[in-house]
Amino acid sequence: MGLALARGWIAGGLPADRLVLCDPQPSEFATQFAAEHGIRLQASPLGVLTHVLVIAVKPQVIYEVMAEIQPIVGSYTLVLSIAAGISLVGLSEGLQTERVIRTMPNTPAQVGRGITGAVGLAITEEDRETANALLSAAGQVMWFDDETKIDGVTAVSGSGPAYVFYMVEALAAAARRQGFDEEQAMQLARATVTGAAALMDADPSPAGTLRENVTSPKGTTYAALQVLMAPDGLEPLLDRAVRAARQRSEELGRA
Numbered sequence: 001m002g003l004a005l006a007r008g009w010i011a012g013g014l015p016a017d018r019l020v021l022c023d024p025q026p027s028e029f030a031t032q033f034a035a036e037h038g039i040r041l042q043a044s045p046l047g048v049l050t051h052v053l054v055i056a057v058k059p060q061v062i063y064e065v066m067a068e069i070q071p072i073v074g075s076y077t078l079v080l081s082i083a084a085g086i087s088l089v090g091l092s093e094g095l096q097t098e099r100v101i102r103t104m105p106n107t108p109a110q111v112g113r114g115i116t117g118a119v120g121l122a123i124t125e126e127d128r129e130t131a132n133a134l135l136s137a138a139g140q141v142m143w144f145d146d147e148t149k150i151d152g153v154t155a156v157s158g159s160g161p162a163y164v165f166y167m168v169e170a171l172a173a174a175a176r177r178q179g180f181d182e183e184q185a186m187q188l189a190r191a192t193v194t195g196a197a198a199l200m201d202a203d204p205s206p207a208g209t210l211r212e213n214v215t216s217p218k219g220t221t222y223a224a225l226q227v228l229m230a231p232d233g234l235e236p237l238l239d240r241a242v243r244a245a246r247q248r249s250e251e252l253g254r255a
C-alpha cells in the first residue's frame, strides 16, 4: 500500500527528490519503481531529516519498527500512519510525538482514485494541510474527529476494493456456469464492473436509481435482484463481512 501511495504522489507531481523510500528488503517492484523515477531507496530512515514520516509497515511489526526509527522523529516531523488498527495513542507512544495522523487509504490510490479516512492527534492546521495535500494526490480524503470511525473506514473502503474484485471473480464463475470459457467469462465480468463504476462516476444519480434504470419491470434483472435483495441476500452478507473486518481492525490495535 505504501508503494501504491508513492505511485499516486509521483503521478500527482511530487518531485522524486522529496521522497525517500525505506525498506530493509525492497521487492523487485519497489527497486524498479525507485530506479525508474530516480527516488532514493534505502534500508532504514535513520539519518534522514524527515519532515513527513509515512509509516506503511504491517501492524504486526509496527511497534518493533517504531522503536527502531524513533530517533529520527523530531519536533519538525509530522507522522502519518496507514496501518490498520494502530491507534493514535499507540503511534504517539511508539514515536514519542503527538504530531500524529492515523489514516486509512485504499489501493485505487495508485491511480489517483483512492479514498482515505484520516484523524489527527495534536496537529496544527498546517499539519492537516500538509497531510491533506499528500493524501488528496491519491484521491478523496475524509477527515474525522472521532478515531473509532477509522476502524469503520478500514472495513468499508480500506478493504472494500477486495470485495469488488471478488465480485468480479464470483460473476465470472457464474458466467462460466453459463457455458462461457474462462477468458470470455472474465471479459464479461470485468467490463461489467468497470463499466458500471465508470457510469456511476459520470452520473451523480443515486446508486439505487442507476440500479432501477437496469431493472425492466418483471424482467431479467428483477428476477436476479429478487435473489440478491432477499433477506438472506447481499446486504446481510456484506454487513457480516464489514463487521468481521472492523473486528479485525480493532484486534490489530490491541495486539
Ligand SMILES: NC(=O)C1=CN([C@@H]2O[C@H](COP(=O)(O)OP(=O)(O)OC[C@H]3O[C@@H](n4cnc5c(N)ncnc54)[C@H](OP(=O)(O)O)[C@@H]3O)[C@@H](O)[C@H]2O)C=CC1
Pocket: 001, 002, 022, 023, 024, 025, 026, 027, 056, 057, 058, 059, 061, 065, 082, 083, 084, 085, 104, 105, 106, 107, 158, 159
Ligand atoms: N493493502 C491495502 O489495501 C491497505 C493496506 N494498509 C496498511 O498498509 C500497511 C502495509 O500493508 P500492505 O501494503 O498490504 O503489506 P505489504 O506486506 O505489501 O507491505 C509492507 C511492506 O513493508 C515492508 N517492511 C517490513 N519491515 C519494514 C521496515 N522495517 N521498514 C520498512 N519497510 C518494511 C515489507 O517488506 P517485506 O515484505 O520484506 O516484509 C513490505 O514491503 C499495513 O499496515 C496495512 O494495514 C492500509 C490501507 C489499505
Ligand SMILES: O=C(O)[C@@H]1CCC=N1
Pocket: 084, 154, 158, 159
Ligand atoms: O487487509 C488489511 O488488513 C489491509 C487494511 C485495509 C486493506 N488492507
